[in-house]
Amino acid sequence: MLGCPAGRRWSCGPQRCCCRLVVSCFKTTAEIYDNRLGLPQSFAFDNFVAAWTRADLGQNFINSLIVTGGAVILTIIVxxxxxxxxxxxxxxxxxxxLGLFLSGIMLPIRLASVELFTLMRxxxxxxxxxxLILVYSxxxxxxxxxxxANFMRVLPSELDEAARMDGAGExxxxxQIVLPMVKPAVSIVAIFTAIAVWNDFFFPLIFIFDDRYKTVPLAISVFVGQFRTDWGLVFASLAISMAPILIMYCLLARQIREGVGSGGGAK
Structure with missing residues (x-):
């Protein structure tokens, strides 16, 4: 759960959290502390402009897009x-x-952060x-x-045999044959990888030191201070950072629903 500015927890569902995020984007920090559930005094876009300029979100957006897009493409291919x-x-x-790959899912990679940092250096x-692209992939x-593997396993083997008879290589x-038939799997891998990479704060924090290569989560952290946090700019920058993932999900939602509805099979 997200912690509210007053130090208490927001005991609410995802829908209410999203609504509060959108409403808080248009508030000043004083308004958020005074009445976190109320509407803002004016729906001005000052927070969005200030968040974009002060955190240099333009360059950070490009960095995050490069890292996320590269990780998604490399992950799908490999x-x-x-x-x-x-x-x-x-x-x-x-x-x-397959057991080795499953063990890679169960073991948290952050336990090897020191060794990974040494390897990257x-x-x-x-x-x-x-x-970053290589680490995320x-x-x-x-x-x-x-x-x-679960999606490809249910495809009929006759497809491969027919293609080999026509002279197609592996x-x-x-x-050209297998991947187009498992589009739901491609969409699931793409959206889950994109969400994990786009929102990650840990690895850019330990691998990136130059401001030119910072990603969006690192840029948003500049508004969180030890003694003062500008919550209006935090919420505005979070809303901006959500936009690419929401657009991607809307584009892939149909394929994801087909993949989940088919129970691991291919349509």
Whole structure:
């Protein structure tokens, strides 16, 4: 639950939290402390303008888009290539490999933050968007492989055999036949990866030191101080940062519903 400015918890559901977020975007910090449930005195966009300029959200948005887009694309490609042989071929070590990927889901990667920081420093990937993309992709690949393998497993094997008879290679079968048939899986992996990467504060905090490469969560943190927090700008910047994920979800909502409704199968 989100903590309110007065130090108490907001015991409400997601819908009420979203409504309060939207309403608080138009309030000053004094108004939020005075009446956190009431409407603002005026629906001016001063908080949005101040949040965008003071936190340099324009550059941070570009950085977050690059990191999120790169992580989503790399995760989909690598995990699809890994899930294809595990789900389409009868190999003796398929179960062992899937177990290893599942262990990657269960083990929290933050336990290895020190070793990961040392590895990134040795590779020269600190203060680098490419470094963040590689870290996020490595974290999300186990989950993505699990999703892709479940969807690919139910596809009829006759599709692969027919494509091979026509002279198609394995790469062409994967990217031109199998992946288009598991679009719900692609959408699920894309939206879950995008949400996790876009909202993450931890890894940019420990890997990024230059202001030029900061992401949106790091930019929003400038409004939270030790002795004073400008809640109006915090809520406004949070509302701005939610927009890309909401747009992405609206575009992929149909595919996600199909994937959930099919119970892991392909339509």
């Amino acid at each position: 995990s699809a290539m890994a899930a294809y042989p595990l789900s389409r071929y009868r190999l003796g070590w398929n179960g062992i490999m 040795n590779l020269g990937l600190l203060d680098s968007l490419i470094g 490595a974290i999300r690949i186990p989950f993505a492989v699990f999703i892709f 790469a062409r079968i994967l990217f």
